[in-house]
């Protein structure tokens with residue numbers, strides 16, 4: 001099998017050795033002669049997996065005391081609803097920073113339960129920048145942010161200084177760089193962008209922030225349900241948790257978040273440098289807000305589209321077609337994408353430039 005350079009935006013590339021270990025565990029897990037996916041989630045062998053996955057999250061991100069780590073279902077999209085249920089007071093309000101499609105969807109769910117104050121929006125320029133210097137209403141119950149805008153290729157380089165609790169959707173940049181968990185009352189992230197396969201969603205939540213809304217919360221939406229039962233209130237997504245655990249172990253073995261942050265910076269610099277220096281390409285996101293995870297760019301001459309498409313396809317590059325809301329191209333450079341894959345793309349762009357520039 002020739003090597004495919006997988007730039008998929010999500011579900012995304014995972015380390016080869018993780019895929020190999022995961023496929024072995026599907027046949028014979030821990031030498032039990034049973035599959036990982038056919039044993040009880042209450043068995044000792046699976047409880048060890050869950051415990052280890054949670055411990056790795058805490059270790060890799062330096063999660064302080066007083067926070068719980070949960071692996072739940074429903075995707076980040078159900079997280080959009082869990083946020084107001086668990087953090088917006090009955091009759092209260094919440095502040096949202098509107099930086100793209102996902103931020104907007106999160107905001108929409110909160111309007112079901114109370115007043116939403118949009119502190120700023122970059123919709124006026126098709127979300128190609130991160131608004132700055134906005135006012136955060138002191139009376140709101142929390143500020144919701146989306147740290148990386150997967151579709152538009154922008155990323156928050158600084159977490160807003162806020163007197164009210166901050167809640168962050170980190171689906172597409174968690175574990176890509178160091179963060180300070182104590183700046184947040186909650187972080188949540190679908191696994192399939194940087195941590196594992198689709199099917200589980202990570203929640204890192206400050207215990208003392210819960211139980212204060214005065215509202216009835218449906219059992220499965222109540223984060224306290226899951227904290228009390230250590231992510232085992234109902235059957236957890238065992239395969240997704242296992243593969244996430246393997247991926248986090250891979251990250252730890254290679255040097256952790258500090259290591260990957262450096263690699264991710266190298267990859268992003270390599271690609272953005274080519275986008276900026278090659279006259280046939282143009283980045284779509286505001287330079288200072290560019291995402292290190294998802295680079296969005298277009299051709300300066302749309303007439304050359306078929307030529308460029310033929311060239312990257314011939315180089316075994318996959319998954320760089322842009323999202324329909326932006327057009328052009330999007331190269332997603334998640335943790336498991338090696339530098340050599342970015343180099344392969346840059347080589348094609350250079351060759352394209354020489355041929356048609």
Ligand SMILES: *Cc1c(COP(=O)(O)O)cnc(C)c1O
Pocket residue numbers: 010074075076077078102146148149150169170171172190191193
């Ligand atoms: C992909 C994505 C989502 C949606 O995640 P699901 O797990 O599919 O619900 C939410 N937020 C961001 C930032 C994303 O990239």
